Amino acid sequence: MTGTNNMFRNLFSDKDKPKKNVEEKKAVKTESVPESKDISVPLCNNPIIIDLKNITQKYNNTGSVTTVFDNFNLSVYDNPDEGQFVVLIGASGCGKSTILRYIAGLQKPTSGEIIIKGKKQTDSDKIGMVFQQYSSLPWRTVMENVALALEIKGVSKTERETRAMEFIKIVGLEGHENKYAKYPILSGGQLQRVAIARNLIANEDILLMDEPFGALDVNTRLKMQDSLVEIWRNTKGDPTIILVTHDLSEAVYLAHHVVILNSNPGRIEEIIKIDLPKMRDSSIKRTSAFSEYVHYLEDVMVKINKSKN
Numbered sequence: 165m166t167g168t169n170n171m172f173r174n175l176f177s178d179k180d181k182p183k184k185n186v187e188e189k190k191a192v193k194t195e196s197v198p199e200s201k202d203i204s205v206p207l208c209n210n211p212i213i214i215d216l217k218n219i220t221q222k223y224n225n226t227g228s229v230t231t232v233f234d235n236f237n238l239s240v241y242d243n244p245d246e247g248q249f250v251v252l253i254g255a256s257g258c259g260k261s262t263i264l265r266y267i268a269g270l271q272k273p274t275s276g277e278i279i280i281k282g283k284k285q286t287d288s289d290k291i292g293m294v295f296q297q298y299s300s301l302p303w304r305t306v307m308e309n310v311a312l313a314l315e316i317k318g319v320s321k322t323e324r325e326t327r328a329m330e331f332i333k334i335v336g337l338e339g340h341e342n343k344y345a346k347y348p349i350l351s352g353g354q355l356q357r358v359a360i361a362r363n364l365i366a367n368e369d370i371l372l373m374d375e376p377f378g379a380l381d382v383n384t385r386l387k388m389q390d391s392l393v394e395i396w397r398n399t400k401g402d403p404t405i406i407l408v409t410h411d412l413s414e415a416v417y418l419a420h421h422v423v424i425l426n427s428n429p430g431r432i433e434e435i436i437k438i439d440l441p442k443m444r445d446s447s448i449k450r451t452s453a454f455s456e457y458v459h460y461l462e463d464v465m466v467k468i469n470k471s472k473n
């Protein structure tokens with residue numbers, strides 16, 4: 165970071181409401197965005213919880229080099245006592261899942277640093293991720309799945325089951341704890357709840373979600389969006405939830421900030437603060453402010469896609 169102004173690239177200030185006129189928004193952006201690759205979420209002076217610094221990702225396949233990131237930067241500020249949703253959207257292949265894999269400790273960039281809660285990530289630092297595919301262990305019960313991280317740490321059975329039960333309740337699976345975590349004993353939505361609980365118990369500060377509801381039918385998907393808000397509200401911790409989605413309505417519904425990524429190389433097109441009430445319920449989807457945010461994201465995505473053709 166080179167200065168306070170460089171730390172922020174939010175489209176809307178706290179007081180701004182979304183406006184219909186996209187050109188007007190662009191003007192706001194041009195005025196307020198300095199020429200800098202330092203990109204941060206959100207607008208605040210809290211400590212940085214996730215810092216991707218000068219990330220370059222190249223793949224060398226049979227002589228041809230693909231550059232996915234070239235000096236990419238993203239800083240996510242912590243939001244103590246509340247937590248937050250940061251949603252990543254962008255064209256397929258722009259690097260959204262790669263960003264999650266870096267934070268999870270599943271992939272290392274060609275060069276650059278990943279700093280989590282102020283500490284450079286080491287090989288043993290892993291953060292759980294909820295994937296589109298159900299990732300629970302089907303030969304274990306819900307309780308055994310949720311308690312897994314504590315079992316690996318050597319926590320006693322009684323203690324880990326007490327803790328696991330807390331999280332099972334938070335994700336709304338009380339009564340299902342002794343069932344095997346497999347379809348069709350549990351529904352797709354329930355299996356995703358198991359994955360959320362399993363990851364939250366391992367790390368209450370950061371939860372990574374890669375298209376978590378992509379495989380669910382529309383009704384279950386909508387219910388799971390509400391459940392996720394509810395889970396976030398009910399956790400004692402204040403997790404920063406980084407979620408990748410292709411669904412722009414889902415992005416606006418869940419996000420406190422939406423990061424829109426462009427590709428070739430992967431870069432941040434815009435970061436938009438979603439200035440809707442922090443605690444949301446589905447009635448917000450019927451407000452004009454909600455629709456305007458969705459339309460705005462559609463416009464940006466169309467612009468990005470047009471520039472690629």
Ligand code: ADP
Nearest residue numbers: 223225230232255256257258259260261262263
């Ligand atoms: P997204 O999640 O935005 O769809 P990904 O993060 O999955 O994108 O992938 C980013 C880019 O990295 C894609 O264009 C993909 O083709 C490229 N990529 C990933 N792995 C390899 C690889 N082993 N060789 C070449 N390119 C790769």
